[in-house]
Amino acid sequence: MKVLIVEDDRLIAELERDFLLASNFEIEIAETGMDGIGFIEKEEFDAVLLDLMLPQMDGTSVCRKIREKSNVPIIMVTAKKEDVDKIRGLAVGADDYIVKPFSPTELVARVRAHISIHERIKKEFEHEEIEEKIEIRNLEIYPKARRIFRNKEEVALTNKEFELLLFFIENPNIAFSKDTLFDRIWGMDAVGDTATVTVHVNRLREKIEPDEENPMIQTVWGIGYRFRLE
Structure with a gap:
């Protein structure tokens, strides 16, 4: 398994590298954002450890x-501790967020966990037979293949966005609190808070909602969210 470390602090990059090497990962290090993108364009990686504060490109x-x-x-590793920074990272597509100083063993464990989830989803997709689709308004959803099409065009959802959508579809017309959604989708032992739910709901809405004036994912004030089926 191969991991790309994008980190301009050489000591931290080498610390991450050494612990990952000890766990039998292959490692490449990029010290700038542009170099990191260059690696992604040339090579295949199983995970990326990405610092927020980088030269040339953040x-x-x-x-x-x-x-x-x-x-x-993508696991962001950064000294920024504010919730707004975590939310911003998740909003642009990061899968996880670790704050410096961090436990090297926890970092390795999170890398392994995210690679495992990613590989399982890939295998399910590769071996998926034709399945019944779910059709809702202008959406076609294939749960086992974890694919979704809007107006016949495929929409890219992150793992958590897809799991959130499936949970809503399986439990229509029920109002769920943000705490409940966080527990059901991320798990009670996950690192994060209900702000994570808000970010993912907003991203999901941007990607799938056919009508902003008549949304499927409704905000229930004082409670949380409800998926409305006509």
């Missing part, structure tokens, strides 16, 4: 660029 912009080309798991 980590948020790098993440956005990577997402245009690849769905590789």
Whole structure:
């Protein structure tokens, strides 16, 4: 398994590299955002560790660029601790967020976990037979293949966005609190808070809603969200 580290602090990059090498990962290091994008364009990686504060191009912009080309798991590793920074990172497509100083063993564990999830989804897709689709308004959803089409054009959803959508579809017309959605989709032991739910709901709406005036994912004030089926 191969991991790209995009980090301008050489000591931190080498610390990440050494722990990942000890766990039998192959490693490449990029010290600027532009170099990181260059690696992604030339090579295949199983995961990316991405710093936010980088020369030439910040980590948020790098993440956005990577997402245009690849769905590789991206874990942001940064000294920024504010919720707004975490939300911004998740909003542009990061899969996870680790704050410096971090536990190297936790970092390795998270890398392994995200690669495992990504590989499982790929295998399910590769071996998927023709399945019944779910049709809602202008959407066609294939749950096992984890694919969704809007007006016959495929829409790219992150793993959590797809899981959130499926949960809504399986539980229509029920109002769920943000806490409940976080527990159901991310798990009770996950790192994060209900702001994560808000970010993912907003991203999902941008990608699938056919009519902003008549949305499928409704905000229930004082409670959370409800998926409305006509």
